[in-house]
Structure formats: structure tokens, C-alpha cells
Amino acid sequence: MQDLRFSALCEWIKHDVGGAAFEITPASADASFRRYFRIVLETPLFGQKTLIAMDAPPKKENIESYLSVASLMRESGVTAPRIFARNVPRGFLLLQDFGDVTYQQALENNASAEHLYRDALQALIVWQKASRVGVLPDYDDALLRRELMLFPEWYVTEHRGHILSVREQQMLSTLFDCLIASVQTQPRVFVHRDYHSRNLMLLKENNPGVLDFQDAVYGAITYDLVSLLRDAYIDWDEERQLDWAIRYWEGARAARLPVAPRFDTFWRDFEWMGVQRHLKVAGIFTRLSYRDGKNAYLDNLPRVIHYLRQAAGRYSELAPLLQLLDALDHRQPEVGYTF
Helix, strand or coil: CCCHHHHHHHHHHHHHHCCCCEEEEEEEECCCCCEEEEEEEEEEECCEEEEEEEECCCCCCCHHHHHHHHHHHHHHCCECCCEEEEEHHHCEEEEECCCCCEHHHHHHCCCCHHHHHHHHHHHHHHHHHCCCCCCCCECCHHHHHHHHHHHHHHHHHHHCCCCCCHHHHHHHHHHHHHHHHHHHCCCEEEECCCCCCCCEECCCCCCCEECCCCCCEEEECCHHHHHHHCCCCCCCCHHHHHHHHHHHHHHHHHCCCCCCCCHHHHHHHHHHHHHHHHHHHHHHHHHHHHCCCCHHHHHHHHHHHHHHHHHHCCCHHHHHHHHHHHHHHCCCCCCCCCC
8 A cells, every 4th residue: 555644755855844855764653643754854954864754643643742841851951852843733843863772672682781771771861850840731649540451452352362250440540549549649740651671762862862751640759760760661679679779869859850859759759750661661562562563572471470470479568469460370379568
């Protein structure tokens, strides 16, 4: 089938942007309906030899949100792409090219994790310091609950083929109430919402380059740290997670961010936030597979479920979740709560 949007994108670049000759190749695609292409120019345009073209179908994607958050991030001092040209009605942007090395790829090639994560933690603090009320949408109870409901709908029912009993439905409803209440007691800051190794680009200067921020909200202070340290795409042992979390906590306190005054309280907040996020992610990954045909995301499900088991096994309030996961996996329950 002819790709009409690709043709329209090329025509826009050719006739409306600068008229320079160029080559265009796929750069990346993500879990949304957006697509990205790399533009290699014969003659520099906007002082750039390469650019990234975004194709964001207006009926599927909110390009205005992308533009707004990009501006907000750059104003805060975080390295988000500059926008060189835009056609908002058609859903086209020309962006700064950050290259093609994500944190995930850099780490696979034995780049220094300590260096990369020091930069990522510092950028996160810079982003959070810019926070103010009324700028981004609230990460409210309704949104948190919609995200949580992806787990029973897509992971439990669609992926595992398990029909929840009335008791299990009531259990999940009570658990979700508990998680939401816990999350909403945390201090609130700007939240990227997908701050992880696939959305951080390795740069020689002002590292990292930050991508995929259009769904940013105003919510719990631990959310982005969970995304980074309990990444659905890469494994870190808990000792290293703790070390980086302590470094962040100390840096956040020095920056006068409203983190909990005791690290043990902060770590509990981090873990409970992680349960909410990973329940959502389990639902999203299975939905991407069954609804959208993006089956590669299922490869990351075991890591996500491991995070859920790890946290649920530590807190008596989360015991029902562990029991459900055991039932789905036909495992004998193990008891050993820390708190």
C-alpha cells in the first residue's frame, strides 16, 4: 500500500521547508503512532547536516503537547531536541538530530553505566527543579486508575487467559485504591513519564538527550526515578538500584526538592510507585502485542513481572498481588514480607 503520509512528509520538506536536496531513511519507531526519519542534507539547513523528521498523525497524536513540553524542558536546562520547522495541522516536525545511540545501546556496548546514570540523575533533578503547579496536566486518581486497569484487561485476561473471580476483582480494586492513595501522598513535580534507557540519547555534550516526553504530567516525585532504575528494558541488581537511588535522594535534598527526609520512607514510596508503574507497563506491553501486532514487547514482560514480585513480596499490604501472580504462574505461594 502506498505510504501517503510519507509522501506528504517528503513533499513538505522539499517544497515548504528549504528546497535542499536530501536523503531520507527510517530512524526509529516507538510504541505510539509516531514515526521518525533521518534527513541527510546535501547542503546544511538551519545550520545542520542532518535532521530528524517526525510524522505524528493528528488524529492519533497530540503534537501540540510535544511542542509545549519540548519548550518546557529546554527552558529548564534539560537537553530536549530543538524544533527547526513545523506543520502542526499535518503533524510534521523537523527536529535536532541526537544521533542513534540510546542509553540502552551504549550500555550493551560496555559504556560506563556510572557516567551515564550520573548524567541522567542530574538531568532529572534539573527537570524537577523547574516544576510548578498548573503547567502540566495533573497525574490524578482517574489517570492512575485507567493505567492500572490495563493490567487485568490485557495482561491477566488477554495474555494469561485468566477470568478474574469476584473475589479477585474486589482484591484488585482494593489494591488499586491503596496504591493510588500511597502515590498521591508523595510530593509532586514535573514527570516525564517514560524516563528510561530507550528515551535517553548518549551525547558528547549536555548528556543525555531526552526524547518521548509529550505525555509529561505533574505527579509523584519518585515516578521518573522508578522508570530509570527499574527499567523495563535493562537489568540492574538491587544493590546498584539502591546506590543510584541514594545518590539521587542526596542530590535532590541538596537541590531542595521535596523528597522524604528519611531514605527508608523515600525507598518505600519508590517501591510502591514502581508497583503502579509496572502493573501499567505489563498491560501496555500485552496490548501492544495483541492489539497492535508489536510482539517484541512481550520479550520484556518477565522483567516487569519480576519487579512486581520483588516489591509485592516485601509488603504485607501487597500480598494479594503476589498471590494472584502465583496463581497465574501455578506457583506455590512464598511468605517473607519485610514490612
